[in-house]
Amino acid sequence: xxxxxxxxxxxxxxxxxxxxxxxxxxxxxxxxxxxxxxxxxxxxxxxxxxxxxxxxxxxxxxxxxxxxxxxxxxxxxxxxxxxxxxxxxxxxxxxxxxxxxxxxxxxxxxxxxxxxxxxxxxxxxxxxxxxxxxxxxxxxxxxxxxxxxxxxxxxxxxxxxxxxxxxxxxxxxxxxxxxxxxxxxxxxxxxxxxxxxxxxxxxxxxxxxxxxxxxxxxxxxxxxxx
Amino acid sequence: xxxxxxxxxxxxxxxxxxxxxxxxxxxxxxxxxxxxxxxxxxxxxxxxxxxxxxxxxxxxxxxxxxxxxxxxxxxxxxxxxxxxxxxxxxxxxxxxxxxxxxxxxxxxxxxxxxxxxxxxxxxxxxxxxxxxxxxxxxxxxxxxxxxxxxxxxxxxxxxxxxxxxxxxxxxxxxxxxxxxxxxxxxxxxxxxxxxxxxxxxxxxxxxxxxxxxxxxxxxxxxxxxx
DNA sequence: TTTTGTGAACGTGTTCACAGCG
DNA sequence: CGCTGTGAACACGTTCACAAAA
Numbered sequence: 479x480x481x482x483x484x485x486x487x488x489x490x491x492x493x494x495x496x497x498x499x500x501x502x503x504x505x506x507x508x509x510x511x512x513x514x515x516x517x518x519x520x521x522x523x524x525x526x527x528x529x530x531x532x533x534x535x536x537x538x539x540x541x542x543x544x545x546x547x548x549x550x551x552x553x554x555x556x557x558x559x560x561x562x563x564x565x566x567x568x569x570x571x572x573x574x575x576x577x578x579x580x581x582x583x584x585x586x587x588x589x590x591x592x593x594x595x596x597x598x599x600x601x602x603x604x605x606x607x608x609x610x611x612x613x614x615x616x617x618x619x620x621x622x623x624x625x626x627x628x629x630x631x632x633x634x635x636x637x638x639x640x641x642x643x644x645x646x647x648x649x650x651x652x653x654x655x656x657x658x659x660x661x662x663x664x665x666x667x668x669x670x671x672x673x674x675x676x677x678x679x680x681x682x683x684x685x686x687x688x689x690x691x692x693x694x695x696x697x698x699x700x701x702x703x704x
Numbered sequence: 705x706x707x708x709x710x711x712x713x714x715x716x717x718x719x720x721x722x723x724x725x726x727x728x729x730x731x732x733x734x735x736x737x738x739x740x741x742x743x744x745x746x747x748x749x750x751x752x753x754x755x756x757x758x759x760x761x762x763x764x765x766x767x768x769x770x771x772x773x774x775x776x777x778x779x780x781x782x783x784x785x786x787x788x789x790x791x792x793x794x795x796x797x798x799x800x801x802x803x804x805x806x807x808x809x810x811x812x813x814x815x816x817x818x819x820x821x822x823x824x825x826x827x828x829x830x831x832x833x834x835x836x837x838x839x840x841x842x843x844x845x846x847x848x849x850x851x852x853x854x855x856x857x858x859x860x861x862x863x864x865x866x867x868x869x870x871x872x873x874x875x876x877x878x879x880x881x882x883x884x885x886x887x888x889x890x891x892x893x894x895x896x897x898x899x900x901x902x903x904x905x906x907x908x909x910x911x912x913x914x915x916x917x918x919x920x921x922x923x924x925x926x927x928x929x930x
Numbered sequence: 931t932t933t934t935g936t937g938a939a940c941g942t943g944t945t946c947a948c949a950g951c952g
Numbered sequence: 953c954g955c956t957g958t959g960a961a962c963a964c965g966t967t968c969a970c971a972a973a974a
Contacts, residue, residue, distance in 0.1 A: 483965065484900065491899040492880060509933065517880050521933090522967055529935055537934045538974040554899050555906025569802045573795035574894070579878070585898055622901055646901040648894075652805070654718060654743050662904035664897045668800070668874075671890040672811055673717040673780050674710065675848055675872040678888035680781025709943065735955065747955090748945055755957055763956045764952045 479530060486527045490550050492517050493524070497547040509540035559584045561619055563644065565635045566626035567592040567600075567607045570650055574626060575603040587624075589617045593631065613638050622646040629653050636663075705756060712753045716776050718743050719750070723773040735766035785810045787845055789870065791861045792852035793818040793826075793833045796876055800852060801829040813850075815843045819857065839864050848872040855879050862889075 496516045500508055510521040510528075517524075528534055528541075534549050535541045551557050562585050564571055574580065575587060590602055591610040598609050608616070623639035625632055625647060632651035639647055646662040649655050652669040722742045726734055736747040736754075743750075754760055754767075760775050761767045777783050788811050790797055800806065801813060816828055817836040824835050834842065849865035851858055851873060858877035865873055872888040875881050878895040 482903075485965070487900050487903050488896050490903075491893075491896040494899070495879065495895075511933080518882065520967065522936095522969090523965095525933090525935060526966080533935070535934050536974065537972070538932045540933065553903070553906075555902040556899065558906075560902060560905070569799035573799040576795045577894075579895065583895065583899070584902070621905060622898075646905050648897055648901060653721065656744065662901055664901055666892055666894060666897055668803075668892060669721075669805065669809065670714050670717040671874055671892055672848075673720070673782065673809070674713050675874060675888055675890055676781040676786060676810070677708075677713045677716075677779070679786070679847060679872050680779075680784075711943070737955080746945065748947090748958095749943095751956060752944080752958080759957070761956050762952070763950075764954045766955065 482530055486530065487554075489517070489519070489523070489527050490554060493527070494547065494550045494554065494556075497543055497550065501543050501547060505543055507540045508543050508546075510535070513541075556584050559586055560621040561617070562587045562622045562624060563589045563591065563613070563617060563620050563639065563642070564624045564626060565591045565610060565613070565639065566628075566631075566650075567594075567597045567602055568626065568628075571624075571626035572602060574624065574650075575605070585622070588620070593627075610635070610638070613642050615642065620644050622648065625649045625651055625655075627651060708756055712756065713780075715743070715745070715749070715753050716780060719753075720773065720776045720780065720782075723769055723776065727769050727773060731769055733766045734769050734772075736761070739767075782810050785812055786847045787843070788813045788848045788850060789815045789817065789839070789843060789846050789865065789868070790850045790852060791817045791836060791839070791865065792854075792857075792876075793820075793823045793828055794852065794854075797850075797852035798828060800850065800876075801831070811848070814846070819853075836861070836864070839868050841868065843868075846870050848874065851875045851877055851881075853877060 493513060496513060497508070510524040514521040514524045525535075528546075531549070531553050534546050564574065564587050567590055571590070571592075575590065580587065587605065590605045590607050591613055592598060592607050593610045597607050600607050620639075620643055623636075623642070623644040623646070625635050625639070627635050629651050632649065632653055633655055636647055636649070636655045636657055640657055640661055644661065647655070647657060647664070649663065649665040652667050655663060655665070657663050719739060722739060723734070736750040740747040740750045751761075754772075757779050758775070760772050790800060790813050793816055797816070797818075801816065806813065813831065816831045816833050817839055818824060818833050819836045823833050826833050846865075846869055849862075849868070849870040849872070851861050851865070853861055855877050858875065858879055859881055862873055862875070862881045862883055866883055866887055870887065873881070873883060873890070875889065875891045878893050881889060881891070883889050
C-alpha cells in the first residue's frame with residue numbers, strides 16, 4: 479500500500495457521508511460515477527482513492543453500498559471509539575460539545591477543561607468543567623485533544639495535551655501549532671477560510687475558467703458548478 | 705501574474721497573522737527564513753509565494769514588517785469591509801457571532817437568519833434574528849453568506865444566498881455544497897478533520913518519516929517538529 | 931454493454947540552487 | 953557576506969484511457 483495522501487483521506491470521509499445518505503435512500507449499489515457526481519469530482523478519482531485499499535467493486539455493477547461503507551468505516555478507524563479531551567469551554571467549546579454528531583461517529587468527549595475560575599465546576603453537556611492544570615494524567619487513555627482556547631493559550635495547551643499522552647490534536651485556534659512528529663495535528667481555521675474568500679472576491683477578474691479538455695470518457699458533469 | 709493557488713492564499717493569510725505578531729513584538733524587519741520558521745515551512749516557499757505579487761523585500765535585509773503586512777492586507781482584500789449574512793442561529797452560529805476577531809479583520813455580520821420560530825426575533829450579539837424566508841433581497845449589498853445550519857437545510861440555504869446576491873459562501877455544514885462558478889465556496893468541516901485524525905491514529909505504522917534529502921542551503925529546521 | 935482497476939501521461943505545487951543586489 | 957527573487961528540477965496528486973471482468 480502506497481503512502482496515502484491527506485486529500486485521499488478527506489475524500490474517503492466524504493464518500494462515507496454520501497454512502498450513509500445513499501444507504502438511507504435504500505439503494506443497494508452505486509457506481510464510481512454516481513459517487514463522484516455527489517462530490518463534484520471525477521469517477522477516476524473515486525476509483526483511484528478506493529484502489530489504494532483494495533478492490534471493493536464489481537465490474538459492470540459498481541460498489542455494494544453497505545459493504546463499501548463498512549470498508550471505509552474500517553479504513554478511517556471509525557469502527558472503534560476515541561477518547562477526546564476538550565480544552566476551552568467558551569463559545570466554540572460549548573458548541574462542539576453540543577454537537578450530537580460528535581459521539582455518533584465514535585468520538586467520546588470524556589473531559590472538558592478551562593482556565594477561567596468562573597467556568598470551572600460548571601456543567602456543560604453533562605460534563606463538569608475541570609481546571610486545566612488538572613490535565614496531566616487526569617483522564618487515562620486519552621486519544622485526541624481538541625483545542626478551543628484563545629490564541630495565546632493554544633501552544634501551551636497543545637504541549638500539555640502531548641504531555642498527557644494524546645496522539646492527535648484538533649486545533650480551532652487561528653494559529654500554527656507545533657507538536658512532536660508522533661502526534662497528528664489538524665487545524666480548523668475560520669479566519670483563513672474567510673480571508674481566502676476575501677481574496678477570491680477581491681479579484682474582480684473574469685470568472686475563473688475551467689481547465690480545458692475535449693475528451694470525455696471519464697468526465698463527470700457537475701450539476702450545479704463547483 | 706500567474707494563477708494563484710489556494711495553498712498560496714492560505715499561507716498569505718498565515719503570514720499576515722505572523723506579521724501582526726512580529727510587529728507587536730516591535731521588530732522592523734524579518735527574513736523569509738524567520739517567517740518560514742514560524743510557519744514550519746521552507747524559506748523558499750515564503751519567497752515564492754510573495755514573488756507572485758511583487759518584490760517586497762530587500763536583498764541582504766529581508767522584508768519590512770509593516771510594509772509587507774500592508775501589502776498582504778491589500779492582496780487579501782482586507783483593506784475594505786465585507787458585508788456578511790449569517791444563516792443559522794444555533795450553537796455554531798452564536799459562537800461565530802460572539803467571535804470578536806470577525807469584525808476586526810473587515811467582516812461585518814449585518815444580518816442573522818434562522819428558520820426556528822423560537823429563535824426568530826431574539827437578539828444575538830446585537831442583531832435581531834430574522835426569518836430565513838426574509839433573506840431574498842432583505843439586506844442590500846451582501847458579499848458573503850455563512851451557513852451554520854443543520855445538514856439538510858444547507859444546500860437550500862446556499863441557493864437562497866446565491867439568489868440574494870452573495871459572491872462567496874462559507875459553509876460549516878458537514879456536506880458538499882454546489883454553487884454557480886461565480887460564487888466562491890469554502891467549507892469548514894470538523895467531521896472530516898476528526899476522521900482524518902482517526903485515520904492517522906488508526907495507522908499503527910512506524911512514525912511517518914520525512915522525505916529524505918542531504919543538501920541544506922535553504923532548509924529550515926522546525927523547532928518542535930511538524 | 932457497463933463499470934472497475936490501474937499504468938502512463940499530465941499538470942501543478944514545492945524545493946533546489948544560484949545569479950544578482952545590497 | 954546575507955538574503956531575495958526565480959528558472960529549473962523534482963515530487964506528487966489527478967486525469968486519461970484501456971484491458972479485464974461481469
